Amino acid sequence: MSETTxxxxxxxxxxxxxxxxxLAAEKVFAEAxxxxxxxxxxxxxAGLPKANLHYYxxxxxxxxxxVVQNIFxxxxxxxxxxxxxxxxxxxxxxxIDAKMEISRxxxxxxxxxxxxxxxxxxxxxxYMESTLREWTDGRVEIIRRWIEEGKMDPVDPRHLxxxxxxxxxxxxxxxxxxxxxxxxxxxxxxxxxxxxENIKRVILTGIGAQPA
Amino acid sequence: MSETTxxxxxxxxxxxxxxxxxLAAEKVFAEAxxxxxxxxxxxxxAGLPKANLHYYxxxxxxxxxxVVQNIFxxxxxxxxxxxxxxxxxxxxxxxIDAKMEISRxxxxxxxxxxxxxxxxxxxxxxYMESTLREWTDGRVEIIRRWIEEGKMDPVDPRHLxxxxxxxxxxxxxxxxxxxxxxxxxxxxxxxxxxxxENIKRVILTGIGAQPA
DNA sequence: TTGCATCCTGACCGTATGGTCAGCTTTCAG
DNA sequence: CTGAAAGCTGACCATACGGTCAGGATGCAA
Numbered sequence: 322m323s324e325t326t327x328x329x330x331x332x333x334x335x336x337x338x339x340x341x342x343x344l345a346a347e348k349v350f351a352e353a354x355x356x357x358x359x360x361x362x363x364x365x366x367a368g369l370p371k372a373n374l375h376y377y378x379x380x381x382x383x384x385x386x387x388v389v390q391n392i393f394x395x396x397x398x399x400x401x402x403x404x405x406x407x408x409x410x411x412x413x414x415x416x417i418d419a420k421m422e423i424s425r426x427x428x429x430x431x432x433x434x435x436x437x438x439x440x441x442x443x444x445x446x447x448y449m450e451s452t453l454r455e456w457t458d459g460r461v462e463i464i465r466r467w468i469e470e471g472k473m474d475p476v477d478p479r480h481l482x483x484x485x486x487x488x489x490x491x492x493x494x495x496x497x498x499x500x501x502x503x504x505x506x507x508x509x510x511x512x513x514x515x516x517x518e519n520i521k522r523v524i525l526t527g528i529g530a531q532p533a
Numbered sequence: 534m535s536e537t538t539x540x541x542x543x544x545x546x547x548x549x550x551x552x553x554x555x556l557a558a559e560k561v562f563a564e565a566x567x568x569x570x571x572x573x574x575x576x577x578x579a580g581l582p583k584a585n586l587h588y589y590x591x592x593x594x595x596x597x598x599x600v601v602q603n604i605f606x607x608x609x610x611x612x613x614x615x616x617x618x619x620x621x622x623x624x625x626x627x628x629i630d631a632k633m634e635i636s637r638x639x640x641x642x643x644x645x646x647x648x649x650x651x652x653x654x655x656x657x658x659x660y661m662e663s664t665l666r667e668w669t670d671g672r673v674e675i676i677r678r679w680i681e682e683g684k685m686d687p688v689d690p691r692h693l694x695x696x697x698x699x700x701x702x703x704x705x706x707x708x709x710x711x712x713x714x715x716x717x718x719x720x721x722x723x724x725x726x727x728x729x730e731n732i733k734r735v736i737l738t739g740i741g742a743q744p745a
Numbered sequence: 746t747t748g749c750a751t752c753c754t755g756a757c758c759g760t761a762t763g764g765t766c767a768g769c770t771t772t773c774a775g
Numbered sequence: 776c777t778g779a780a781a782g783c784t785g786a787c788c789a790t791a792c793g794g795t796c797a798g799g800a801t802g803c804a805a
Contacts, residue, residue, distance in 0.1 A: 331751065331802060338752095352652060357568025360793065372754050375794065432651050438710045439644050440564060449713045457714055474738075480731040483711065484700050491699030494706075498650050499695065501661045502669055519692040526686075527739025543772060543781065550782090572763065584784050587764065 339377055341367045347388050351429035354436055355385055386444050389437050392430035393448060399423055403460055409473045409530040412463070413485065414521055420489035421517050424496075431493035457482065467530075474529035481528065488520050551589055553579045559600050563641035566648055567597055598656050601649050604642035605660060611635055615672055621685045621742040624675070625697065626733055632701035633729050636708075643705035669694065679742075686741035693740065700732050 345366035349358045360381055364371040378384035399419035406412030424431055442449055457479070464478035492499065492508075500507050508516065525531055557579035561570045572593055576583040590596035611631035618624030636643055654661055669691070676690035704711065704720075712719050720728065737743060 334752075334802090354566035354568050354648065354652065356566050356570070357652075359791085361791090370754050371793090372756095372795085373752085376751095376753070379794090381793065435651065435706065436566070436648070438707050439647065440566065440569075441709050442713070446713070449710060453710075454714060476735060477727060477731050479714070480728050481735070483703055483707075483728075484732065484735065486707070487699040487703030488696050491695055491702075494647065495650050495695075495698070497653050498661060498665075501654070501658070502666060502691070515689060516692050516695075519689050520696065523688060523693070523696065523739035524735060525739075526741070527735035527737075529738070546772095546782070571761080573761090582784055583763090584765085584786095585782085588781095588783070591764090593763065 335377075338367075338369065338373070342369070342374055342377055342384070343388060343391065346384050347391075347429045347433060350385060350388055350436070351432035355381075355440070360384075382444075388430070388433055389444050392427065392434045393445065395423060395427060395430065396434065397452070397456065400456055400460070403463060409464070409467045409528065410525060412467075413525060413528075413530070416485060417489060417521050417524070418517060420485065421492060421513070421520075424489055424491075424493035425513060428493040428496055431490060435490065435494045472530060476528045481524075484524065488524075492516060547589075550579075550581065550585070554581070554586055554589055554596070555600060555603065558596050559603075559641045559645060562597060562600055562648070563644040567593075567652075572596075594656075600642075600645055601656050604639065604646045605657065607635060607639060607642065608646065609664070609668065612668055612672070615675060621676070621679050621740065622737060624679075625737060625740075625742070628697060629701060629733050629736070630729060632697065633704065633725070633732075636701055636703075636705035637725060640705040640708055643702060647702065647706045684742060688740045693736075696736065700736075704728060 342363065345363045346358075349363045349366060353359075353362070358381075360374055361371050363384070364374050367374070374384070378387065399416065399422075402415035402419050403412050406415065437443070437445055460482060461478040464473075464476075464481060467473050468475050468478075496507075503512070554575065557575045558570075561575045561578060565571075565574070570593075572586055573583050575596070576586050579586070586596070590599065611628065611634075614627035614631050615624050618627065649655070649657055672694060673690040676685075676688075676693060679685050680687050680690075708719075715724070
């Protein structure tokens, strides 16, 4: 009848179903937490029978793990902005932009990540002790060098990083609160831009790294 | 046999049991989320039989509601620092101190609060639309006045508030991450002090409100 | 066309959980 | 001292959930 809807090669089927499941799972885990999420809800949202979920992901834990690892990948990618930069203004500006973009485009993933960490990182502990720690140590070293070169004030690099994570992540994790205080409406393009500009201005000024 | 352990008036019993249950519940809700928490776990931690929990709190939802309202009270109290202040240096400094103290002393409560907001504030929506909104509007007005009086740079008051909430709350909600990056050890007194000082310095400098 | 691997799913199962209740013990006002 | 109210709890129940499985449908290589 139609090639437009039904060609579906094996590979495509698998890829598309996994994608649909992961997307639905991300949303449900974000909204209900791991304990509150049910395979049935995820299945319904993905438009598949529950048993089909277990065909692709053996257990709820495995599905959850996949979701968490996905967002962790995205999170780490944003980190690269830091390396290319010549100084704190470049580096921190682009990092804030990248993290704010994540908060805006992947609020559910951000919430799952936050939830995972809040509950003691049962799944990601290994990553935190290896990948995340290495990444952090590297960035601390970069910031330290910027300070030595007089490109910014002597601020504790770790607390500065926490501040960057906190402020940017906040717009995803506490998005509901922000929306409520915004009259029940989600932030407009303009408001997102203002948010980014404000954060950048306060932090860059705060560490004495204003553009020359 | 002993008066030392058994006088226990009715009133005392009720007060102490409710307190023990609320404390246990706060911890379990923080660690497992609402969905992952079980009445049995809370009962065990409180050292009471499960049925006794239902004597004091009819349902899991009711118990959860009490926990959330408790932390919301504490949260609002910290807000008063703002009013007494004569300028941004005073006001924001003491607010950061107060919120950091909450993050340190009530990390479980902070996590429950964060979780509640992340999941769309099913319990606290009303409070957020009334109490929280009024409080926020009031503080926005104060900040605006400070700007008019030239006591700080013209920063968007709302985004400044979000920044304060985010940075301070982060030390509770993401405490596990911070500990992991701190070599698996919780922050020392000195490190907490440094955290506070860093946040204050960066933000106050960032908004152009350094002490004269 | 055939055979096989992949994909799919309704029906089912064991368990854990929130909640109930009948009946016990303890406190305390009168 | 007494009776009633408050406090307590082991045993129980209905439900919902994660997970299983036998067997059917579908794509595809040969």
